Amino acid sequence: MSDAMTALATVTLLPPQGMVTLRADLGDAAVRAAIEAATGHAVPDTRSITGTGEAGLGWMSPDELMVFTGREAAPALAGSLAEALAGQHHLALDVSDARAVFLVEGPGVREVIAKLCPVDMAPGAFGPGELRRTRLAQIAAAFWMESETRLRLVCFRSVARYAEDVLTNAARPGTAVGLF
Amino acid sequence: MLILTCPYCGLAADETELSPGGEAHLKRFGPGSSDDEFTGYLFHRGNPRSVHFERWRHANGCGKWFLAARCTVTLEVFGTYPAQTTEPPAAILDAIRAKRPDWEGRA
Ligand SMILES: [Zn+2]
Numbered sequence: 001m002s003d004a005m006t007a008l009a010t011v012t013l014l015p016p017q018g019m020v021t022l023r024a025d026l027g028d029a030a031v032r033a034a035i036e037a038a039t040g041h042a043v044p045d046t047r048s049i050t051g052t053g054e055a056g057l058g059w060m061s062p063d064e065l066m067v068f069t070g071r072e073a074a075p076a077l078a079g080s081l082a083e084a085l086a087g088q089h090h091l092a093l094d095v096s097d098a099r100a101v102f103l104v105e106g107p108g109v110r111e112v113i114a115k116l117c118p119v120d121m122a123p124g125a126f127g128p129g130e131l132r133r134t135r136l137a138q139i140a141a142a143f144w145m146e147s148e149t150r151l152r153l154v155c156f157r158s159v160a161r162y163a164e165d166v167l168t169n170a171a172r173p174g175t176a177v178g179l180f
Numbered sequence: 181m182l183i184l185t186c187p188y189c190g191l192a193a194d195e196t197e198l199s200p201g202g203e204a205h206l207k208r209f210g211p212g213s214s215d216d217e218f219t220g221y222l223f224h225r226g227n228p229r230s231v232h233f234e235r236w237r238h239a240n241g242c243g244k245w246f247l248a249a250r251c252t253v254t255l256e257v258f259g260t261y262p263a264q265t266t267e268p269p270a271a272i273l274d275a276i277r278a279k280r281p282d283w284e285g286r287a
Contacts, residue, residue: 047189061242062188118194135197135240 004174008108011167013160014101014152017054018074020067022081024090027062034084038077039067049131049144053101053152058131058142066142066154071096100160104143104151104167110180113143113151115170122180123148137166182255186238187246187262193238201235204247205266205286229253231276231283233268236260249276 024031032043041051044059051057051068058066069077074094081092104112114121117134126132131144136155139162143153155163182195203225209217226232232252237245247265249258249272258279259272268286276283 047191061244064243118196133241140240 007106007173008171008176009104009106009112009149009151011164011171012103012105013164014103016071016096017099017101018069018071018077019094019096019099019154020069020074020078020081021060021091021093021095022065022067023063024085024088025063026065028088031085031088031090034088035065035081038081038084039069044131047131048129052146053144053154058144060133060142098157099154100157100163102153102155102160102163102167104153104171105149106171107149108171108176109145109149109151111177112167112170114179115177116166117141117143136163139163182250182257184236184246184248184250184257185260186241186244187260188244189238189242191238191241193241197238197240199237199239201237201245204233204235205268226287227252228287231258231280233286235263251280 022035026032026043035043039057041057043065044050044057047059049056049058053068056068058068060066067077067081074096078092078094082090085092110121110123113119116137119132119134120126126145128145128147131142133140133142135141136153139155139159141153141155141163143151145151153163153167183192184198185192206221209221230251230253232250234248234250235245236248237243245263246260247263248260249268250256256279258275261269261272
């Protein structure tokens, strides 16, 4: 999979990404319609993501979505979601500045994550389309695969340096376990 | 290592993804209760050497509280269920009785 000289994957901190936290009753048809109209994306099923990490919806919990959009567009989108959900119990908040996003790219992405998270990263157990919130070493994180060799990971910005360090360390050349 | 299935995510979550919340199905005694009732609510906890009901939170996941029935001796898990319940559901009790026929029920 990888030789002793090449990193299992590269770890890149991405430029600021727009993110709006949305809490509402996702089982309510009117709420779902309002969200889909305001974002242009289908409300994702449990533990999945629709669209992309640049423009899409990620499932966070039974009553919470993360809305991905452009950094500049995030405040306005939070406003239009709040307008669309007026009268419904909800929260729509621009949390872009509280989050950091990493791109982990390379043939060893599954192995890098498996070293740090209590998640079965075997092909078949986890794959593109699925979003996983979990623990990355000692911090909370969420990630999803864009392809077999590309993975996007979100964590709190306050611990971004820690995330970058543990990810880079887990991807060090010569550390392939060869599980997958 | 304990693995509990979060009833909200449907994920088999590793213990490191969860945080414990102590005994489940406690009845709250607040203003107007007797000192004994309030003391019991605050401090007295079951510590059985067998079937036990506990609160857990999927802290590094969906963030939701849920309840679990497990054996404190073997760590065998009988089932997990949503937190919005005051008594263990029938399906959980059936699963426990199937595996622990001698179990005398909750103290
Ligand atoms: Zn969960």
